[in-house]
């Protein structure tokens with residue numbers, strides 16, 4: 001964990017790190033400027049090579065500016081790697097080159113039985129002849145990778161597969177909730193038809209390329225199906241590496257909440273499933289970041305009655321304190337009522353999307369901890385609020 005692995009060389013695989021038949025956990029490291037020296041070819045992997053069946057976990061690393069000058073996998077190469085997990089990494093500036101007709105997988109390459117989970121990575125500015133971001137070649141009978149909520153953007157993949165190049169028997173491969181953005185004039189995703197005509201399954205992805213095609217080759221049939229879109233994802237600033245979504249992005253709330261291996265939090269650590277378009281439905285966004293709308297969500301709960309006896313206070317608890325149910329609450333707001341229907345919307349502005357808990361208390365300074373009569377009622381109001389007044 002937390003190492004800097006840089007300026008190393010290797011002969012046949014893994015310029016920075018090689019994992020062999022292992023379930024190692026490689027987390028929080030910076031792996032950069034590693035390459036091959038003294039040999040030609042090999043399984044590749046300028047930054048990291050994973051070879052031989054295992055369950056290696058590559059989590060939260062920065063894998064940058066590595067090269068493999070005579071083969072595949074500029075950043076990471078997997079060869080018969082079993083079931084590794086590649087999650088929450090930044091994979092950028094890596095290059096695979098030196099092979100005719102094309103080196104494959106500038107960011108990540110997968111070959112032979114490598115049924116990887118590729119979850120919520122930022123993969124950008126990598127380069128290869130095919131699959132600037134990601135390449136996989138799936139052998140007969142293998143499942144191949146599952147890609148969930150990755151942002152793959154601005155990679156250079158020659159004429160085909162700027163973001164992803166899919167090859168082999170890839171019809172069991174699955175894509176969920178990814179932003180797959182191609183370089184201008186290059187198709188974003190290219191699926192080769194040499195081995196199998198059926199494409200991978202794409203569900204709720206944005207595959208887009210300005211002056212190019214989003215889904216090409218056998219994958220073209222997936223365009224417009226199963227929640228897939230092809231539109232500029234409107235990232236905040238690709239040039240400076242800010243891949244958050246703009247508030248107008250078509251990727252907001254465009255995902256599927258039932259994607260497998262969906263993380264609890266996004267790349268920035270925010271809750272993964274939030275209501276980003278204020279339609280009162282919490283839906284996951286596409287790509288690595290969830291849009292967090294602050295201070296503009298308003299809530300309506302006209303049907304939340306106060307008790308007839310009055311002298312109660314409605315309270316939102318201080319930020320940073322979750323209650324015993326894990327509900328996250330916001331700065332204290334108090335409102336004295338006298339048994340009337342509570343209808344003020346203004347007092348409830350400023351809530352972030354998500355589920356909140358209203359605590360109704362008899363005394364302003366009493367605790368909402370489940371031990372006072374007021375709190376008992378508060379919890380009931382809380383449920384009342386959540387069930388009947390979602391927005």
Ligand SMILES: [Ca+2]
Nearest residue numbers: 274276283285
């Ligand atoms: Ca959302």
